[in-house]
Amino acid sequence: MVYYARKTGYFLLTLWAAITLNFVIPRLQPGDPAEIMVTQLTGRGEVDPAQVAAIKTMLGYGDDNVFVAYWQYLQQLAAGDLGISFTYFPAPVIEVLGKALPWTLVLVGLTQILSFVIGTLLGAVAAWRRNSRFDATISVGSTFVGNLQSVWIALIVVFLFAYTLGWFPATGGYGYTDPGTPEHIADVVAHGFLPALTLMITAPIGFILSMRNTMVQVLGEDYIRLASAAGLKERTLALGYAARNALLPVITGFALSLGVLMGGSILIETVFDYPGMGRLMGEATSNRDFPLMQAILLATIVIVLTANFIVDLIYPLIDPRARKASA
Amino acid sequence: MRTRTRTRMAASAALVSALLATSACANIGLTPAPAAEEGMIAEIRMPSEAAGSVQGILNYNWLSPNATVQTWLFEPLMIRDRFTCEAIPWLATSYEWPTPDRMVLTLREGVQWSDGEPFTADDVVYTFMVGKEFPAADRAGIWGEYFGAPAENVRAIDDHTVEIQFSGAAVPKTDGILSTMKILPEHIYAEQGDPTLFVDTVGVATGPFVPKDYNGRRLILERNANYWNADEVKIQRISMEGQYDANSGALKLRGGALDLYRGDIPNPNRSVVAPDPENAHFFYPPDATTVIALNNERPVLDDPKFREGFAYAIDREAITERATYGIMEPASQSMLLLPYQEQDIPEKWRGKETIPYDPDKANELLDAAGYEKNADGWRVDDEGRPLSFVFSVQAGWMDIIAMADVVVRNAKDVGVQVKMVTTDPNAVDGMQRSGNFDMVVDFVGGGCQRSRDLGARLQSSQISHDKELLLNRARYSNPEIDALIDEWANVTDPARAKEIEERVIDVFMTEFPYIALQYAPSRLIYRTENAVGWPSEDDPYPVDQLIRLASELRPADDAEASTGTGED
């Protein structure tokens, strides 16, 4: 009981600290949002002070005392108001997030889950067939391929498959179809194929290797030998006992990797002109769009902390050894 | 074993057929544009004008930084041609300043809003007056003290004449009034309160196109048959889609999926034109002068003789080679844009307006200025310390870095130590704000309001002191020049204006507060297979106001109608 109460307390405290950091760090960056915006709008090096002043008034981030602004921010947050984005003025932040989030969830979320499944499967098989050619190919191959920079892969993939061969669309989340029609789904899948391919080339490696190592260790345990000697079938042994136990530490890794979801794919999304959260985060950071940055970071933190919190909660349930909390 | 090979073969067969089937998936749902009628262009495809990458946020209100369309719907009063400096009539046919504190605009007659309402002086009055109540909408700064006295009142003298009354001389505000503000429909916006907060999803405007269809990513604009200049508009429709970085833009344009692109493609000759020289072209006219802004307040840099010597040490040809692949030309030290503003170069500087690369002369001048070389070959100041400067450069700005690279080497050749340090671009702005730099790259003027574009660069009132970033980046200060520029702002006698202009150009040419390097371009890369009439070396016109293209483009082959291709 105390365990759960402590974990909850931790969660809330970390949440508050992270929110505060999210407020402070963007404002530490040099650069004025209005000036940046005017430079982008006019496309010129020199900046018209009249436009800057008008836009500053419009955005309303003013010359308030920073503590006052912080207090206002907390109040707004408590009321559920995430503010109005600078870049997308006057669209509220929640609307902007709502439009970008599904793309990232679908693309990055799906590829992460697929990578997890494929990676652990391959790792388990490689461990089971240790020292075979399969194992060697998987280990060596996935090491090299997985160490390639994903942006580099993205550039080459898009150049090769989209522009040179013309098999897939090069840019966008979708193209000419209207949302809500059946062909829209095909359109979305077609546009998501190349980004997903790029992500899937590098993502599984971590899972493959960690699953393989953990599983090899589990396979050496005595109870596996006993079950094997007692005549249990190979496949039952592998899947039912060894893999299940090897999976535990890998799951914690997976939960942590969900944090990658939000910001980690910015470079790939830029190459593919994909309208996701990573790109939005990069955009918001370059534009010093405080409300948007704060909201995205908040969303990231909530997701990561919640994922870890859930893992911390259920871990004692799936791993009896961890039930004995700190004595 | 056999089953394995068989399954392997089956798998590869399935893969190949799936891949072949997907060849068609590059353009799902694409319906080609309707065929062009006689003498018309079927479709012009360009990237999206919205600033943000998130799709599906529709707002035609140009006051929003993320307006879905910036160019083709709302129109300005007049357009200033940067090359000839004349004001092209647009929604207004003429303007005048009967007195320096009163501006009178004559509006075009017979203009309609796309919903049928007539365009009148009330719309112009509303557009400017709303900025008084909601300063966020005052983009031209007429209600503030920007380059002139604030306005007092805007009123309609009759249906087609508008008068703006200022509390004092305000002539430098002209271009802001004529071109920065785009006229809003009073009958729709007036009841919305703060216009910057209004999300306009209908897009009623006076422009050459009207919105037709938006699927969240691609916007289609249709030709406005009731446009005041409809006879000159030969484009049937415009399709705007996607936000492309330089590489994607180049590849798309090269492949024929885009008709125009305005980003900064590295080496356009090799990237875009060489693969298809018949159809792919670019036009990079000079838009401003790239200069080194030296901090005139720092020791040694405050000496005009040193700056002059330094100017001769710089190899501008090498700079244009490295930074622009040889496309742009070395710039004139007069800060005027050649060749388009050639006629404005004062007599005495004709032929000498661009500083040549002459390290011998540089050495001579630096020696004469009293900066001798020490035993190691470095020049020293009067206390014997070697001269050493930091060139602060924006990280990630490849062309600027290439320029600085050359400058560092050139400086070394004449015995001056310059070190390039890259920092965050906004941090560089901060350094300029506080005056905490030796040398930075800056862009000077090129516009037609020379009292503002050139004059403000030398005014002591435009020296920043930590608050805003003002225009006198070099921090040059001379009370005589200050007085002249103040006079220049509101002078009405053209001869006197010319006199002052020449005196100011003299300052640039003799005192070198900024050292000109090359011209900074405005960029347009385009294809000619669907449309011709784009600006080029033979037919130059500036396209900082892209709306001009609407009335300039013609079908590629006037004899037969061109069909839209619309493929990736």
Place this chain on the structure above:
Amino acid sequence: MAPEETPLPQPASMPQPAGGVLPDRTEPVRTFRRRVTDADASTKEVVAVVRPPRWYQVIWSSRKARVGIVMLAIFALVAILADVLTPYSPTDASFAPSQDPSATHWLGTNTLGYDIGTQLVHGTRLSFAIGVLGGLATIVIAIVVGLLAGYREGSALDDVLSFATNLALVIPVLPLMMVIVAYSETRGLALLVFVVAITSWAGASREMRALIISMRNRDYVTAARFGGDGMLRIVFREIMPNMSSLIVSGFIGAATAAIAAEAGLSFMGFGDPNTVSWGQMLAQANANGALVQGLWVWLVAPGVMLALLMTSLTFVNFGVDMLSNPHLREEEEK
């Protein structure tokens, strides 16, 4: 888990080695029964004395690790001998730009006029340096924080350190990097190492903490505690040496991540354009439109090099993993 070395009882008979000198008995020795396939000894069993494999023997026994070590050695040699290996200087931008590979420029020149081959060779130095230094910084911080927090699990110290670790995990990386880089006067190796360490230590720290929690309850630790040793001494003198192979593999992992991080940082524009590194080459190649201009080599070469260096480190890590996880041994002993 580290193999525990418990002394075994001595065998009844000890063979006499040819030299007639008894083996040194300062180290624990295991006895193995081996069948000697010798014509003479076909009917006899010979008891041989075999030492447990030393750590370098374990690592060398893995083929992957062997390959990795050789590759690393080659990279290190190239880094040291860079000036000798290349005819040009990496800061020499006087060549005709955008040349294709030729006899004088094996990999061609880039758009700014630098020789790509020279840059590639010299880039080894910085990539190596950032790997070693970045990995070191990361793992040192992770060890100190993780070990201390784990040893005192549940106490106030653990709460504070875990809180800091969690916070470091959720801190927004991109704005933080931009802030650090924007406010630093100079860009260079020190800045890169700092940024890499700040953004990576938290993950490794959590692992260290989890590890030490599982090791904390071993008998020898209890013995030391009852013997009166303080926490710091126990953590750093007793437990850590047993975790050494895990720490080394953690270091190698951190070094690999540091190299990748430098490439990512440079790509986003936070690197130092005055230096030559593979990440900088990638960034410049992309910003200058290498693919669009048909300058393949400029983009492909640094990417492949980065992957090869990171792969060699990962291979070595396979070997090191075998030290801590004996089940992984007996691999590739073909």
